[in-house]
Amino acid sequence: MSNTIIVGLQWGDEGKGKIVDYLTERSDVVARAQGGSNAGHTVISGGTKYILHLIPSGILWPEKKCVIGNGVVIDPLGLLKEMEKLRSQGVHISPENLLISEHAHLTMPYHCSLDKAREARRGVNAIGTTGRGIGPTYADKIERQGLRVTDLRDPDKLTHEITWRAALHNQELESAGFEKVNVEEVVAQIVAAAELLRPHIANTVVYLNEALAEGKMVLFEGAQGSYLDIDHGTYPFVTSSNTTAGGACTGSGVSPRKIDKVIGVAKAYTTRVGGGPFVTENEAISDMLHNMGREYGATTGRARRCGWLDAVLLNYAVMVNGCDEIAITNLDGLDGLDEIKICRAYLLDGKEINHPPATIPELERCEPVYETHQGWKQDLSGLTNAADLPPLAKTYLNRLAELAGARVSLLGIGPAREQTLVVD
Ligand code: GDP
Ligand code: IMO
Ligand code: MG
Numbered sequence: 001m002s003n004t005i006i007v008g009l010q011w012g013d014e015g016k017g018k019i020v021d022y023l024t025e026r027s028d029v030v031a032r033a034q035g036g037s038n039a040g041h042t043v044i045s046g047g048t049k050y051i052l053h054l055i056p057s058g059i060l061w062p063e064k065k066c067v068i069g070n071g072v073v074i075d076p077l078g079l080l081k082e083m084e085k086l087r088s089q090g091v092h093i094s095p096e097n098l099l100i101s102e103h104a105h106l107t108m109p110y111h112c113s114l115d116k117a118r119e120a121r122r123g124v125n126a127i128g129t130t131g132r133g134i135g136p137t138y139a140d141k142i143e144r145q146g147l148r149v150t151d152l153r154d155p156d157k158l159t160h161e162i163t164w165r166a167a168l169h170n171q172e173l174e175s176a177g178f179e180k181v182n183v184e185e186v187v188a189q190i191v192a193a194a195e196l197l198r199p200h201i202a203n204t205v206v207y208l209n210e211a212l213a214e215g216k217m218v219l220f221e222g223a224q225g226s227y228l229d230i231d232h233g234t235y236p237f238v239t240s241s242n243t244t245a246g247g248a249c250t251g252s253g254v255s256p257r258k259i260d261k262v263i264g265v266a267k268a269y270t271t272r273v274g275g276g277p278f279v280t281e282n283e284a285i286s287d288m289l290h291n292m293g294r295e296y297g298a299t300t301g302r303a304r305r306c307g308w309l310d311a312v313l314l315n316y317a318v319m320v321n322g323c324d325e326i327a328i329t330n331l332d333g334l335d336g337l338d339e340i341k342i343c344r345a346y347l348l349d350g351k352e353i354n355h356p357p358a359t360i361p362e363l364e365r366c367e368p369v370y371e372t373h374q375g376w377k378q379d380l381s382g383l384t385n386a387a388d389l390p391p392l393a394k395t396y397l398n399r400l401a402e403l404a405g406a407r408v409s410l411l412g413i414g415p416a417r418e419q420t421l422v423v424d
Contacts, residue, residue, distance in 0.1 A: 002260030003218045005248040008225030009264040009317040009404075011234075011272040012243075013297065013304065015329030015412055016265045017041025020057040020221045022410070022420045023263075028216035029065045030058025031208060033251025034241040035223030036073035036107055036137065037082075038130040040298025044415045048089060051298050054079050055086065055098065056221050062092050065211070067204045070103035071241065071251020073137040074149060076193040077109070095199040102150040102201050103253075108162065108190065110169040110181045111136040117176040127237055128274030130299050138240035140165075149201055152194035162187050205253030212258050220248040226264075226317035227272075227356075234356075234363060237276025245321040264323035264406065266314055268331040268396075271304040273297045277363035280307035280343045289333060308341040308370065311403035316355055318406045326404060328397065329412030332419075337375040340396060343368040344403055373399065381414040386421040397423075 004023065008014040021043040024030055032039075037053040044050075045060055052059070054074060056066040068074060079100075083093050111133030118135065119126045129135060140146040151161055163183055170180040208218060224243040227233045232244055241247060245262045249255065269285060272278050286306040289295045295304040318326065334340050345352045346366035357363055376392040383389065389397075389411075401408045411421040 003212065003258055004261045004263055005220040005222065005245045005259055006263050006265060007222040007245050007248075007321050007323075008243065009266040009314055009321070009323070009326065010225045010270055010310075011227045012225040013040075013271055013273065014225055014265040014267050015327075016222055017043045017052055017057045018329065018412060018415065018417070018420070019263070019265050019327045019410060020219060021045060021060060021417055023219055024058040024061045024064055026217065027058070027064065027219040029067060029208065029211050029218045030056040030221055031067040031069050031204075031218060031252050032056050032072050032221050032223065033069040034071040034243060034247045035239065036132060036134050037075050037078040038132045038134045038239060038299060039223035041221075041223075042298050042415065043417070045417050050086065050089060050091070053082050053299065055082055055093070058219065058221070059086065059091060059093060059098065062097070064097065066098050067208060067252070068098070068100045068104060069204055069208075069252040070101040071247060072101070073105050073107050073134060073141070074100065075107035075112075075133065076152070076197055077189060078107070078132070080193055080196060098200055099202045099204050099207055100149055100197065100200045101204040102148065103205070104149045105137055105141045105146040106149060106151070107133040107137040108147065108165070109186050110166050110173070111140070113173055113178060113181055114169055117173055117178040120178075121176060126275060128276075132299070135240045152190075152197060152201065155191050155194060158191060158194060159187050162190055208252055208254050212254065218254070220252065222248065226320060227313060232320050234276050234360065237274065237360070261324045262322050263409065264318055264321055264326045266326060266328060266404075268309060268328050268334055268400075270307045270310050270313070271295055273300070273302050273304045277360055278305055278307060279312075279346060279363065279366045280310045280368050281305055282307040288336075292333070294333060308343055308368070309400065310343045310368070311400065312343060312346055312354060312356060314400070314404040318404050323406045325409035326401070326406045327410035327412070328400065328408050331393065331397075331411055332380045332413045334375065335379055335381075336377065338377070340373045340375050341370040342373065342400065342403065344371050345369040381419060383413055383421060386411055386423045
């Protein structure tokens with residue numbers, strides 16, 4: 001195994017958690033480098049379903065080390081709840097196997113309130129955020145007024161640092177007609193949380209680089225997807241971090257020169273949760289998948305919008321991330337279809353284009369140019385070898401790889417760890 005970045009190639013929920021869990025066996029350290037508890041990564045192992053928000057999916061492997069890197073925004077209360085839930089499911093978590101970057105910024109209760117207030121202010125243009133305080137936390141970071149994990153070390157100073165920030169943000173909440181946070185309550189909650197999290201705090205930049213120097217293998221677990229990237233996504237319907245491969249380096253303090261491989265993860269179709277343009281959105285596909293009990297969000301429980309595979313997006317994301325390989329998940333979601341479509345280009349104002357345009361009005365005017373493939377009409381979920389895939393499934397995957405511009409190396413044919421096939 002080499003030092004590998006795992007990134008989502010669509011709008012998140014591509015199945016990154018499952019792929020990271022699968023690849024953890026051959027890694028030593030698993031690191032998150034961006035995003036926060038907006039992420040919801042579902043992993044099914046040994047028949048148990050685990051949902052990870054802030055903690056890397058590698059935590060399910062007892063002997064592996066996990067790092068929450070400097071680029072992540074950490075909600076201390078949410079993190080403690082997540083630790084508690086995982087522990088109740090039998091997962092071992094200690095300062096030995098979970099390190100939290102002292103440089104990471106903290107999401108505070110007032111960030112979550114601000115997230116909701118700012119969404120309300122946007123009205124019909126609401127982004128459809130997860131309400132986890134992500135945008136306001138990154139805004140404070142960039143404004144250079146954020147609180148960081150290292151601030152949890154000194155309770156007296158922490159009280160002062162929280163108090164003035166909470167008072168400042170309460171002004172905005174009040175003027176927006178939203179309930180102010182109770183400053184004393186917030187201080188009490190965070191000071192108590194700091195006590196529990198302190199043993200996990202470390203300089204994870206040094207930790208990761210020393211691990212690499214010792215020849216350990218690091219897996220970088222991306223959160224969200226390329227089209228939620230603050231620079232490369234469908235702005236402003238995006239999240240507030242760099243979800244693409246570069247974000248793994250800045251968000252962990254590991255040089256790009258130490259990265260051996262980038263694996264992009266995509267579903268065999270497309271989904272999106274929240275607002276924003278979606279060229280291949282299709283009601284029939286949404287209904288079909290929802291009727292199968294699939295495509296409900298792991299963080300908010302919202303029904304995901306669904307549509308055909310969009311190879312225009314896939315190809316561009318493979319370029320931006322420099323993917324060496326792609327992992328296609330949820331291939332089994334297409335098992336019952338007579339015909340399967342792939343969007344190979346967009347028609348914008350009568351002209352065929354191959355890259356997504358920059359603006360929302362243009363994206364909304366794009367019409368998908370589809371090619372139609374015959375469905376394989378076979379239950380793939382029990383397969384154990386990619387060589388046994390029906391020929392029509394192989395044709396679909398070969399064409400997908402050709403359009404995406406990268407080879408398919410892994411396939412998901414069900415949610416469980418063992419429902420992962422290696423493609424030679
Ligand atoms: P992530 O955020 O990228 O980790 O993805 P999520 O876990 O939010 O969403 C992916 C969903 O698809 C979850 O419910 C997974 O359990 C499920 N899943 C992942 N891979 C496969 C697959 O190959 N087949 C099926 N049926 N489900 C899958
Ligand atoms: P994982 O890691 C899918 C979406 C939200 C919203 C937009 C901004 O599970 O793939 P935010 O709360 O980040 O300010 O919301 O981004 N979003 C996700 N969609 N999967 C995710 O993470 C997401 N994280 C954020 O729905 O449209
Ligand atoms: Mg998810």
